[in-house]
Amino acid sequence: MSRPSARLRVIINHLDRHSAGIRAAPTSAQTVSYGHPQRLRYTLDNDLLTPEQRLFYEENGFLLIRNLVSTQDIDRFRKEFERICRQQIKVPGLVVMRDVAIAKSEFVPDQRAVSKVQDFQEDPELFRYCSLPKILKYVECFIGPNIMAMHTMLINKPPDAGKKTSRHPMHQDLHYFPFRPVDRIVCAWTAMETVNRQNGCLVVLPGSHKGTLQEHDYPEWEGGVNKMYHGVRDYDPEHPRVHLEMEKGDTVFFHPLLIHGSGMNQTPGFRKAISCHYASGDCYYIDVKGTTQENIEKEVKEIVARRHGVGDEVTFKDTWEIRGRLVQGERISM
Ligand SMILES: CC(C)CC(=O)SCCNC(=O)CCNC(=O)[C@H](O)C(C)(C)COP(=O)(O)OP(=O)(O)OC[C@H]1O[C@@H](n2cnc3c(N)ncnc32)[C@H](O)[C@@H]1OP(=O)(O)O
Ligand SMILES: Nc1ncnc2c1ncn2[C@@H]1O[C@H](COP(=O)(O)OP(=O)(O)OP(=O)(O)O)[C@@H](O)[C@H]1O
Ligand SMILES: O=C(O)CCC(=O)C(=O)O
Numbered sequence: 001m002s003r004p005s006a007r008l009r010v011i012i013n014h015l016d017r018h019s020a021g022i023r024a025a026p027t028s029a030q031t032v033s034y035g036h037p038q039r040l041r042y043t044l045d046n047d048l049l050t051p052e053q054r055l056f057y058e059e060n061g062f063l064l065i066r067n068l069v070s071t072q073d074i075d076r077f078r079k080e081f082e083r084i085c086r087q088q089i090k091v092p093g094l095v096v097m098r099d100v101a102i103a104k105s106e107f108v109p110d111q112r113a114v115s116k117v118q119d120f121q122e123d124p125e126l127f128r129y130c131s132l133p134k135i136l137k138y139v140e141c142f143i144g145p146n147i148m149a150m151h152t153m154l155i156n157k158p159p160d161a162g163k164k165t166s167r168h169p170m171h172q173d174l175h176y177f178p179f180r181p182v183d184r185i186v187c188a189w190t191a192m193e194t195v196n197r198q199n200g201c202l203v204v205l206p207g208s209h210k211g212t213l214q215e216h217d218y219p220e221w222e223g224g225v226n227k228m229y230h231g232v233r234d235y236d237p238e239h240p241r242v243h244l245e246m247e248k249g250d251t252v253f254f255h256p257l258l259i260h261g262s263g264m265n266q267t268p269g270f271r272k273a274i275s276c277h278y279a280s281g282d283c284y285y286i287d288v289k290g291t292t293q294e295n296i297e298k299e300v301k302e303i304v305a306r307r308h309g310v311g312d313e314v315t316f317k318d319t320w321e322i323r324g325r326l327v328q329g330e331r332i333s334m
């Protein structure tokens with residue numbers, strides 16, 4: 001086997017060939033602090049990723065690690081989710097979402113109708129996922145040692161009710177985030193059971209993380225679209241895509257500009273996954289006024305106003321600052 005440094009050089013040469021003219025010339029400060037100036041842009045120097053894994057993330061915007069989270073942990077997360085659905089515990093701040101096809105029907109929804117819980121940062125059992133050392137070791141490779149858990153979800157994709165509302169339109173997660181820099185944000189998404197095309201696995205557009213943030217809107221889907229499920233406008237269904245079929249415990253890390261979605265669940269089971277979006281403790285908030293993110297800011301503020309009876313004094317930034325939790329290192333500017 002060749003020495004890692006030699007293999008890394010091969011990767012850097014490869015990246016140079018493929019990105020000539022795309023990246024700005026590095027400043028001398030960047031040359032000093034990174035060693036591989038601006039070439040390995042999406043990953044940081046670390047002892048965990050192989051050069052091949054680094055190159056894969058650099059080029060594709062995601063990295064799939066098989067069998068990362070133990071069956072025991074996942075079974076505990078599932079039990080806790082069931083306790084929440086049965087309303088045996090109440091978690092402050094938790095958002096429980098039902099599929100729009102069920103929410104809008106006469107049918108009185110029982111616990112099986114929960115399609116997603118979000119913001120479980122106050123549930124110690126579910127939040128354990130966000131602090132798992134094996135997850136954080138990977139997260140550190142992308143965003144560095146100061147790690148904030150910004151957004152948490154357990155997705156329980158329901159059997160499609162016949163209107164294709166169980167789909168998640170193609171989107172970039174950055175659309176929802178008023179913080180930067182973009183390359184110091186990463187999502188960890190773990191399959192809680194076999195996830196395949198039948199039950200609606202993640203679908204990604206490899207390399208789309210190298211683009212910019214696109215305009216997002218509700219897709220024009222006949223059967224309806226779930227609240228806040230914006231999709232990239234002018235999505236081209238012909239674009240090459242990859243279906244990420246995963247087994248229980250497999251975990252994918254992906255960049256917030258990676259265009260992704262998930263297909264409909266054509267099985268009778270509820271497809272489960274748990275995820276957390278992390279940002280570096282030295283990220284900073286931006287004002288989204290005048291940007292494509294204005295529409296999601298408006299919607300979030302309306303929901304917060306309705307739920308908490310507050311007005312304009314609660315900002316988009318506030319809603320993120322309140323939810324963010326430090327899981328490693330220092331909270332510097334978040
Ligand atoms: C990277 C990451 C950030 C990306 C994402 O997370 S994308 C998805 C983002 N999703 C969210 O943030 C969750 C948003 N959902 C929520 O906040 C809630 O579930 C709400 C939609 C506000 C509903 O909550 P809640 O008020 O408790 O429910 P209610 O039963 O009282 O319903 C109030 C009105 O909302 C409607 N509704 C409920 N669930 C959905 C739905 N899934 N899609 C569309 N409309 C829905 C419901 O029918 C009702 O409408 P009206 O009867 O007032 O017309
Ligand atoms: N018009 C559209 N706009 C935005 N996203 C779309 C559109 N059509 C499909 N998608 C998205 O593309 C992804 C794949 O959807 P689809 O329902 O075809 O699933 P699939 O996994 O390809 O299923 P199958 O195996 O049946 O082809 C999902 O994220 C879906 O929401
Ligand atoms: O689990 C899924 O279907 C993907 C959800 C997703 O991408 C999101 O909520 O941002």
Ligand SMILES: [Fe+2]
Nearest residue numbers: 171172173260
């Ligand atoms: Fe997403």
Ligand SMILES: [Mg+2]
Nearest residue numbers: 197237263264
């Ligand atoms: Mg399809």
